[in-house]
Each structure stands twice: as structure tokens, then as C-alpha cells.
Amino acid sequence: MAHRTFAAIVAATTLGLAGIAAAAPAVAAPGNDAGNGRPSSYALTGDAAGSRFEGIGADERRGVFYVSEVTGGEIHRGTVGSSATEEWLPEGADGRFTARGITVDAAGNVYIAGGPNGLGTGRPDVWVYSPEGELLAALRMPADDVFVNDVAIGPDGAAYFTDSNDARIYRVADAGAGFTAAVWADASDVIDRAAGFNLGGIVLSTDRSAFVVAQGNVGKMWRFGFDGSVNEIVVRGADLVNADGLVRQGSTLTVVRNFSHALTTLRVTADGAGATLVADEATAADKVFTTAKTLHGRILFVESEFGPDAPTPPYQVTTNPF
Structure with a gap:
């Protein structure tokens, strides 16, 4: 078991762990929307050169997704009750020419990860917008060689x-x-960097004591605890590549395994330290699904x-996705 001391902010965030979030809603089977007035799919507008979509963020209170x-790097927005969506933020807005992970906080503010947007360009790595589309922050991360991939809201209301x-x-x-940016965790002495995309998907554990993080290139999962620990989550029998x-x-825990064309379902302990394989299902062979979020009782897949x-x-x- 390996450990790493995080930034001093850990102590402050740990104090606020209890009683901050509501339990996740139950999710109906994919496409099971007969008679409830909600579409089973949502059309995204593309451009003439062709579009590739990746991240999705959901605003449960407002019934909106991004x-x-x-x-x-454009951002599209839709509502849970309409199959049509709109381009919310245009290509190139605020120096954004590519975009990856996206999430929404309790106030409806939208956080966008820029992937390699700032790599060698000096452009921003992440952005924060109000629900009305007002730019609240465009930030560089305080590190070199940055590829900002995915984002989740922590128990303190901050974005990670x-x-x-x-x-x-x-x-x-x-x-x-x-808004300011800081390195919250540096686990480079615990997690080996390998070719391809390393840390990616991130979710908060049920008891809100840690983040569960995917490292898809090598098929591993990691627990980043708010006590400063970083441990591998061993899931026997599961292929997480x-x-x-x-x-x-x-x-x-549903794991979207893009180029493996699969959804892997795990049963995860409340603290995120352990997981058990439940199922591994093939998704549509001619499609690649990247990320997903729950919204009003369903999972929406990109x-x-x-x-x-x-x-x-x-x-x-x-x-x-099947």
C-alpha cells in the first residue's frame, strides 16, 4: 500500500466531507422511456468538417446537459425533455480549440477540461462558465506537459x-x-506513466472520502483519498483497458470502455477501496462511446x-449504447 501527502488543502476539504450531497437516483434500463415523454436520444449539431464529441456534464436540478x-472546442447544450440541442459556446471561444471532460456544480456553473488545448500554446487549460454562459475563469494549470482530461465536483464544492x-x-x-487552480494530488511516485492516456475518468466515492479514477491505457483503477492516500483498486477478473x-x-460503478466497445459494471465499496466485477457487456460494434452521466434517472452516453x-x-x- 503506497501513500502520498497531498497539498495542504486536503485538511480543509476533509472537514467538510459529511452531509454535502444527496444519494444518486436509481437508473432505468437504457432506452426504457416509453410513455414518459422523454427522447431516448439527443441530436448534436456538427460542422462541415465533421465533429467528434467526448465529454458530458449534467445539471440535475435544471434538467440540462452539456x-x-x-x-x-465548442460546447453543446440540451434539455432532458427535447431531442434537439444547441451550440452553447462556439469554437474558439475564450481560446478554446478543443474540449474534453465537463461537469456542473450545485450552482449550475460549468467546468470544462481542455485536454491538450494549452500544451505548447499558452492557451487556457480549463474554463468555468455561469449557467447563463458568462465566462467566470480561463485558467492555466500550475504544471508542465498538461493534458486535462476529466473533471468531478468534490465534497467541498470545488472541481477536480x-x-x-x-x-x-x-x-x-x-x-x-x-477562481484559482492548484495541484491537489501528485501521485507520480506511485502511478507509473505509460504510453497513451493515463488518468481519465473520475467520480466521488459513496461516502465522499475519496475519488475513484481510471487509468485506461493500462486497465487500472486508483483511489485518491482525502487523507492523502493513493492506492490501486484491484478488481479481480475485470478487463479495464x-x-x-x-x-x-x-x-x-459503470465503466465506459471506449475502443473496447464495452460497458463494465462493478460493485464498489462505500469508501472506493474495493470493487467486484458484476458484468461486462458489449456496446454497439460500429460506435465508440466515451463518457456518460446520469440525468433524471437515466444514463446518457456520448x-x-x-x-x-x-x-x-x-x-x-x-x-x-447497445
Whole structure:
């Protein structure tokens, strides 16, 4: 068991762990929407050159979701009751020419991970917007060789971003004088950097004591505790290669395994320290699903158009990845 001391902010965030979030809703079977007036898929607008989508963030209170696009960095927005979506933030807005993970905090603020947007360019790595689309922050991460991949809200209300190059997690928060970014965890002495995308999907454990983080290139999962510990989560019998987006509903963790064309379901302990394989199901062989989020009792999956061929419409978010 390996440990790493995090930034001093850990002590402060640990004090606020109890009683901050509601339990996750139960999720109906994918596509099981007959008679309730909600579409089973949502159309995303693309551009003439072709679009590749990746991240999704959900605002449970407002019934709104946001989807990021890789080749231009535009952000699309939809509502749970309509199959149509709109381009919410255009390509190139605020120096954003690619976008990856995306999430929403309790106030409805939208956090966007820029992937390699700032790598060698000096452009921002992450952005924060109000629900009305007002830019609240465009930030560089305080590290070199950064690929900001995915993001989750912590028990303190701050946003935590994974780095797919080195084993770092960044914390973005507004302490009253504007949003700032800090290295919250550096586990490079525990987690080996391998070729490809390293840290990716991130979710909070049920008891809110840790983050569960995927390292898809080597098929591993890691627990980043708010006590400063970093431990591998060993899941015997599970193939977690290409683990990308993570969705936790109570003790059930759905792992979206993009180019493996699979969903792997795990049963996870409350503290995120242990997990057991439940099922491994094949998704549609001709589609690549990257990330997913729950919204109003369903999981919404992003159909990315990743792959060797040029992306072609229709582009969509769907409740049925099979």
C-alpha cells in the first residue's frame, strides 16, 4: 500500500466531507422511456468538417446537459425533455480549440477540461462558465506537459481535474477572490506513466472520502483519498483497458470502455477501496462511446465518432449504447 501527502488543502476539504450531497437516483434500463415523454436520444449539431464529441456534464436540478467537442472546442447544450440541442459556446471561444471532460456544480456553473488545448500554446487549460454562459475563469494549470482530461465536483464544492499525461489531479475553486487552480494530488511516485492516456475518468466515492479514477491505457483503477492516500483498486477478473468515463450510482460503478466497445459494471465499496466485477457487456460494434452521466434517472452516453474514419452525422447522445 503506497501513500502520498497531498497539498495542504486536503485538511480543509476533509472537514467538510459529511452531509454535502444527496444519494444518486436509481437508473432505468437504457432506452426504457416509453410513455414518459422523454427522447431516448439527443441530436448534436456538427460542422462541415465533421465533429467528434467526448465529454458530458449534467445539471440535475435544471434538467440540462452539456457536451464537449474535440476538434473545435465548442460546447453543446440540451434539455432532458427535447431531442434537439444547441451550440452553447462556439469554437474558439475564450481560446478554446478543443474540449474534453465537463461537469456542473450545485450552482449550475460549468467546468470544462481542455485536454491538450494549452500544451505548447499558452492557451487556457480549463474554463468555468455561469449557467447563463458568462465566462467566470480561463485558467492555466500550475504544471508542465498538461493534458486535462476529466473533471468531478468534490465534497467541498470545488472541481477536480485529472491529467492524462502525469499522475496529477488539479483543484479549481473560488475562495472569494476569483477562481484559482492548484495541484491537489501528485501521485507520480506511485502511478507509473505509460504510453497513451493515463488518468481519465473520475467520480466521488459513496461516502465522499475519496475519488475513484481510471487509468485506461493500462486497465487500472486508483483511489485518491482525502487523507492523502493513493492506492490501486484491484478488481479481480475485470478487463479495464480503455476505461474512460465513469458513472457511479450508489454502489454500482459503470465503466465506459471506449475502443473496447464495452460497458463494465462493478460493485464498489462505500469508501472506493474495493470493487467486484458484476458484468461486462458489449456496446454497439460500429460506435465508440466515451463518457456518460446520469440525468433524471437515466444514463446518457456520448457517441463520440472516434475512430479511423472521418466523422459523419448523425451525432448524438443516447440512452442505449447497445
